[in-house]
Amino acid sequence: AQSVAQPEDQVNVAEGNPLTVKCTYSVSGNPYLFWYVQYPNRGLQFLLKYITGDNLVKGSYGFEAEFNKSQTSFHLKKPSALVSDSALYFCAVIRRGASKIIFGSGTRLSIRP
């Protein structure tokens, strides 16, 4: 069965420190990979995607993600966290040729001042 795993329900980081939000996937073939962010009472905002090419993908708000095919991971990173980064982050995949996004369970990121 296809799935996306976000092993941490919550990640707490001090402002200015680097952050990592983990994601692994189990999807056949070479899927497209995404990160979305959800702020309170808001919809899902696209952060970044991996389609092909360079394993390090840069996205919005200074976020980046590293694709690792051997580990089937797509961890989200940022070198220096901001309090405003506090939100719910979803890893997601689409199997090539399919239309539905498979979401992870989400990780709540909390940045303390």
Place this chain on the structure above:
Amino acid sequence: EPEVTQTPSHQVTQMGQEVILRCVPISNHLYFYWYRQILGQKVEFLVSFYNNEISEKSEIFDDQFSVERPDGSNFTLKIRSTKLEDSAMYFCASSGVGQRDNEQFFGPGTRLTVL
């Protein structure tokens, strides 16, 4: 910047009533989707729609659900007889032409509360 819009932002209904959730996708997009998020749970795919027909649907999308593109701009989700467990945030999304990109743009959601 173009965006997906949804109305209403919050819908309260009695169990057994019909509801219609409305979405206006980005104007040049051709693929349309509905997802839902039960409070505290993950976002789940419901249905995708292309060329005036359903292209894929999940097990959740049973006979109580239907989708329609009644005109050139709106995309609707109808729940015929709502149940308590239909209470959730419903997100509409759209994407452009081409398989390569597959970036789906999401609306702000409609919170459905079934009493």
